[in-house]
Amino acid sequence: TVEETELLQKIYDLLTAKDFQTRMAGVALLLDLCKSSPRLISNNIVQIFDYFVLRICDYNKKVKQQALEALVSMIATLRDALKPVLIRLVEAITNNLNSKHLGIYGAAVKALEASITHIDKVLVLKEFSKRMSQLSGQALLDVTERLSVLVAHVYPRSPEVVQHYALPVLWSFLGNKVLPVRSANIRIVVVKLAKALHEAMGSKLRQHAASQPQNVMKNLSDIL
Incomplete structure (x- = not known):
């Protein structure tokens, strides 16, 4: 409807305003609209996210x-x-996991947890695994830890997804001499x-490890 189109345009205008309070x-x-008109937001989620993802990466910390x-809450x-x-959502969340700002980091962790709780775990495991090579520091620790939780849920339902996505993450860690060298937290x-x-x-x-280099096996x- 015209009303809905105008409402969406209002959101886009506010989210891209120069003044940070207007963006807030x-x-x-x-x-508010997610809660009162979830269908409107769901039906337009790709376009809405084009604007909203900019605010998850906003230069203004507030x-x-x-x-x-x-x-x-939206998740x-x-x-x-x-x-x-989902790809952009995971990217936006993980980009904030290395923040030194406690409020931002805490909110990013909650968003990470929410995605595991409320979105299809098979898809989330895939996206987390694909994102791993881009991560470092605290983000690497946080996502690896959540991957362990997802494996237990996903394997009984989709063993091939775990083998295809999560196993290479483990091989990468074990093959990188990551264990003796890097921090105790990574270990x-x-x-x-x-x-x-x-x-x-x-x-x-x-059995899968047998096809990996010797240092991975060791x-x-x-x-174990």
């Missing part, structure tokens, strides 16, 4: 934190309607991922 008003309006906090409300924008999450995969796959994990044996 745009985030607030979008969140806007960025508010957008991430709004995203947590819980819209759930699988977010599938068409903790890699061990957790290896054990989650072993619990899900049993002896098949070692590092895996040391963990």
Whole structure:
């Protein structure tokens, strides 16, 4: 309807305003509409996200934190309607996991958790796994830890997805001499991922590892 088109245009105008308080008003309006008219937002999610994702990466910390906090509620409300924008959603969340700003980091972690809880876990595992090569620091730790949780949920339903996406992440860690050299924190999450995969796959994990370089096999044996 004309009314809906005008309402969406109002959101776009607010979200792209020069004044940060106006952009914050745009985030607030979008969140209100998610709750009152979820179908309108779902039907236009790709275009809306073109504008909203800019605010998740806003240079103004207040806007960025508010957008991430709004995203947590949006994920819980819209759930699988977010599938068409999942790649950009995961990218936007993970880009904020290395923030030194506690409010922004905390909101990004909540958004990460919300995506695991409310969106199809098979798709989320795929996107997390594909994103791993771009991550470093705290973001790498946080996403690897969540990957371990997802493996347990996804393997019984879609073993081939775990083998195709999560296993290469483990091989990459084990082959990078990551365990002896890098921080103790990395070792903790890699061990957790290896054990989650072993619990899900049993002896098949070692069978898959047999086709990997020798140092990968050795590092895996040391963990298990």
